[in-house]
Amino acid sequence: xxxxxxxxxxxxxxxxxxxxxxxxxxxxxxxxxxxxxxxxxxxxxxxxxxxxxxxxxxxxxxxxxxxxxxxxxxxxxxxxxxxxxxxxxxxxxxxxxxxxxxxxxxxxxxxxxxxxxxxxxxxxxxxxxxxxxxxxxxxxxxxxxxxxxxxxxxxxxxxxxxxxxxxxxxxxxx
Numbered sequence: 036x037x038x039x040x041x042x043x044x045x046x047x048x049x050x051x052x053x054x055x056x057x058x059x060x061x062x063x064x065x066x067x068x069x070x071x072x073x074x075x076x077x078x079x080x081x082x083x084x085x086x087x088x089x090x091x092x093x094x095x096x097x098x099x100x101x102x103x104x105x106x107x108x109x110x111x112x113x114x115x116x117x118x119x120x121x122x123x124x125x126x127x128x129x130x131x132x133x134x135x136x137x138x139x140x141x142x143x144x145x146x147x148x149x150x151x152x153x154x155x156x157x158x159x160x161x162x163x164x165x166x167x168x169x170x171x172x173x174x175x176x177x178x179x180x181x182x183x184x185x186x187x188x189x190x191x192x193x194x195x196x197x198x199x200x201x202x203x204x205x206x207x208x209x
Contacts, residue, residue: 061158066142070165083200092133094124096140
């Protein structure tokens with residue numbers, strides 16, 4: 036829905052809702068925990084996509100995302116559950132002519148958000164979490180075909196995120 040004001044009149048327009056699976060835009064869900072600087076991670080990831088000519092549309096559940104040219108999607112009474120957030124994100128990204136949608140939510144692991152298997156429209160899911168006892172960053176990736184891969188990194192730097200991006204791009208292309 037979009038609202039705008041023109042000469043003190045309010046207009047309301049209901050845009051056509053297109054399910055993410057019908058739009059053919061790849062959707063990546065990222066789950067993270069509090070120890071991760073997810074905004075930095077997403078900025079580097081977006082730059083990697085842009086370098087290869089892809090327009091990424093990113094939505095994060097942190098209000099600070101707006102300061103970094105990302106969308107802020109807040110769980111509210113109007114948006115119930117992950118499935119509804121996926122639909123909203125997909126519709127907004129379709130309207131923005133994006134090549135890829137990245138939806139980023141706080142959770143301690145993939146299983147926290149994905150209790151209901153069979154989320155429609157999700158192509159790749161991964162979690163980025165800090166394990167305090169190991170003082171390392173763990174990235175676990177899963178696709179619809181149940182491809183699993185895990186990285187353990189000492190920290191999140193540009194080179195590590197670029198190497199991760201290369202793997203992610205291969206998964207999306209194949």
